[in-house]
Amino acid sequence: MDLILPDFGLLVWTGLVFSLLLFLLAKFAWKPILNAVNTREQKITEALELAEKTKTEMQALKAENDQILKTARAERDQILKEAKEAANSMIEDAKSKAKDEAGKIVESARQNINSEKAAAMAEIKNHVANLSLEIAEKVVRQELSSDDKQKALATQLAGEIKMN
Amino acid sequence: MQQASKFSSLLQLFVLALSFFIFQPFANASEEENFNVGEMIMHHIKDAHEWHITGPEHGGTSLYLPIILHDNGFKIFSSKHFYHGKEVAVKANDSTTYHYMEGVGPAKGYALYHEEIYKLDNIGTSNGQPVYVLKFHGEHPRNASPTDLSITKNVASLLFGSLLILVIMLSVASFYRKNGAVAPKGLAKFLEPIIIMVRDDIAKANIDQHKYHKYVPYLLTIFFFIWINNMLGLIPIIPGGANLTGNITITLFLAFCTLLVTVFSGNKNYWGHIFWMPGIPVPMKIFMIPIELIGILTKPFALMIRLFANITAGHIIVLALISIIFINKNIAWAGLSVPMALFISVLEILVAFLQGFLFAMLSALFIGAAVEEAHH
Numbered sequence: 001m002d003l004i005l006p007d008f009g010l011l012v013w014t015g016l017v018f019s020l021l022l023f024l025l026a027k028f029a030w031k032p033i034l035n036a037v038n039t040r041e042q043k044i045t046e047a048l049e050l051a052e053k054t055k056t057e058m059q060a061l062k063a064e065n066d067q068i069l070k071t072a073r074a075e076r077d078q079i080l081k082e083a084k085e086a087a088n089s090m091i092e093d094a095k096s097k098a099k100d101e102a103g104k105i106v107e108s109a110r111q112n113i114n115s116e117k118a119a120a121m122a123e124i125k126n127h128v129a130n131l132s133l134e135i136a137e138k139v140v141r142q143e144l145s146s147d148d149k150q151k152a153l154a155t156q157l158a159g160e161i162k163m164n
Numbered sequence: 165m166q167q168a169s170k171f172s173s174l175l176q177l178f179v180l181a182l183s184f185f186i187f188q189p190f191a192n193a194s195e196e197e198n199f200n201v202g203e204m205i206m207h208h209i210k211d212a213h214e215w216h217i218t219g220p221e222h223g224g225t226s227l228y229l230p231i232i233l234h235d236n237g238f239k240i241f242s243s244k245h246f247y248h249g250k251e252v253a254v255k256a257n258d259s260t261t262y263h264y265m266e267g268v269g270p271a272k273g274y275a276l277y278h279e280e281i282y283k284l285d286n287i288g289t290s291n292g293q294p295v296y297v298l299k300f301h302g303e304h305p306r307n308a309s310p311t312d313l314s315i316t317k318n319v320a321s322l323l324f325g326s327l328l329i330l331v332i333m334l335s336v337a338s339f340y341r342k343n344g345a346v347a348p349k350g351l352a353k354f355l356e357p358i359i360i361m362v363r364d365d366i367a368k369a370n371i372d373q374h375k376y377h378k379y380v381p382y383l384l385t386i387f388f389f390i391w392i393n394n395m396l397g398l399i400p401i402i403p404g405g406a407n408l409t410g411n412i413t414i415t416l417f418l419a420f421c422t423l424l425v426t427v428f429s430g431n432k433n434y435w436g437h438i439f440w441m442p443g444i445p446v447p448m449k450i451f452m453i454p455i456e457l458i459g460i461l462t463k464p465f466a467l468m469i470r471l472f473a474n475i476t477a478g479h480i481i482v483l484a485l486i487s488i489i490f491i492n493k494n495i496a497w498a499g500l501s502v503p504m505a506l507f508i509s510v511l512e513i514l515v516a517f518l519q520g521f522l523f524a525m526l527s528a529l530f531i532g533a534a535v536e537e538a539h540h
Contacts, residue, residue, distance in 0.1 A: 011417060
């Protein structure tokens with residue numbers, strides 16, 4: 001039966017040795033080992049967290065950059081558009097101004113021409129009138145050179161008056 | 165928990181049956197001239213005051229371990245004075261002859277019988293020399309025993325194993341102390357996953373998140389103590405081979421430690437569940453008190469029996485398989501017995517780890533139950 005009966009001497013030694021082992025291991029082995037492992041685990045956790053944080057920050061930064069880029073691009077487009085518009089309007093302005101100028105020039109030229117024309121016409125009219133008068137004087141002088149002719153004319157004129 | 169108790173009662177039955185079968189051939193061992201398997205196995209799995217290395221049981225090579233007796237002061241001498249003492253045959257009143265070793269020199273006045281030391285009765289003198297006898301009552305001597313604090317085979321193995329654990333763990337600790345919290349190398353690399361397993365899968369998994377830290381050193385010590393001593397027990401030659409973790413004294417002590425830790429960790433909720441189980445009618449509450457009180461003891465008792473039975477059984481199976489050769493007295497049987505013994509030995513390597521793990525796991529489970537807060 002001594003196989004399943006505890007032995008006093010062995011129990012004493014076991015108690016002594018195991019207690020000492022537990023004390024020594026707890027103080028000089030488990031404590032530093034667990035501390036180191038815990039510290040490392042904490043370090044790894046922190047590093048992972050930092051990496052995650054950095055990743056998020058990078059993403060935020062990238063998003064911000066994208067935003068800035070987008071804004072800049074939009075601004076550039078706006079500026080380009082405005083510039084184009086300005087250029088267009090300037091061209092339009094210039095065109096319309098030029099047209100106006102041209103119109104004015106043409107107008108004044110026309111007026112000049114007209115006035116010149118009118119003057120020329122008036123001169124021609126005067127000239128024609130003078131000529132007519134001279135011709136009429138010559139004709140009248142010829143018509144009235146004889147009495148017959150004066151009579152015939154008077155008759156003709158009288159007939160014309162009648163017709164009216 | 166219920167399963168564990170059922171398991172333990174089964175194991176108790178098993179152990180009783182086992183001891184019965186083994187003791188049968190053992191009782192009439194002295195009459196038989198032939199190789200006695202039971203006697204050989206029992207000799208190997210039980211404690212001894214020498215560490216037998218090679219050769220026949222008597223006159224072979226042995227490491228004689230110191231005997232320490234407390235009998236009106238301490239007496240320390242080598243166990244050689246028993247093993248190389250005087251073999252005495254005595255006829256008991258049941259007409260059976262018993263053989264014991266009477267001590268010589270400093271061991272005079274003591275006798276070693278079945279590895280137990282007895283004080284001999286002085287029955288006068290012969291040729292000026294005192295004459296001592298060991299009186300038997302049945303198969304047990306009637307004489308008193310001195311307090312035996314000898315460094316037996318198991319104590320020596322215990323000291324060696326503990327020293328080994330200490331050396332291993334201190335070297336691992338010194339690695340971390342030197343290198344700080346870096347990735348482990350060498351021995352630390354090998355042991356760190358196991359240490360973390362004990363911390364996370366045993367302690368953290370079973371004990372409250374905020375309280376488990378306190379119990380990790382105990383669980384680590386108990387796990388490595390059992391595991392390494394189990395492994396040492398599998399090595400057939402000195403300094404291994406002692407059936408330390410298969411010794412009931414060791415398993416009793418370890419189980420008692422777990423009992424102490426559990427009882428002293430128990431909080432109000434734990435004791436409340438034992439003495440006034442909530443949620444059941446009052447007569448049942450009263451009925452449950454003795455059951456729960458027995459339950460406190462059966463849990464560590466199961467731990468004690470489980471470890472003892474598993475390791476002892478492993479040793480017995482390996483020895484029995486090797487014995488096939490000697491029973492049949494033909495070396496050809498080695499072709500069967502050696503592969504089988506090898507297979508069991510390899511299996512025992514797994515069992516060595518498993519039993520350490522189980523002991524620590526169940527200890528953690530019991531502690532976890534003791535420190536659990538009420539959750540309603």
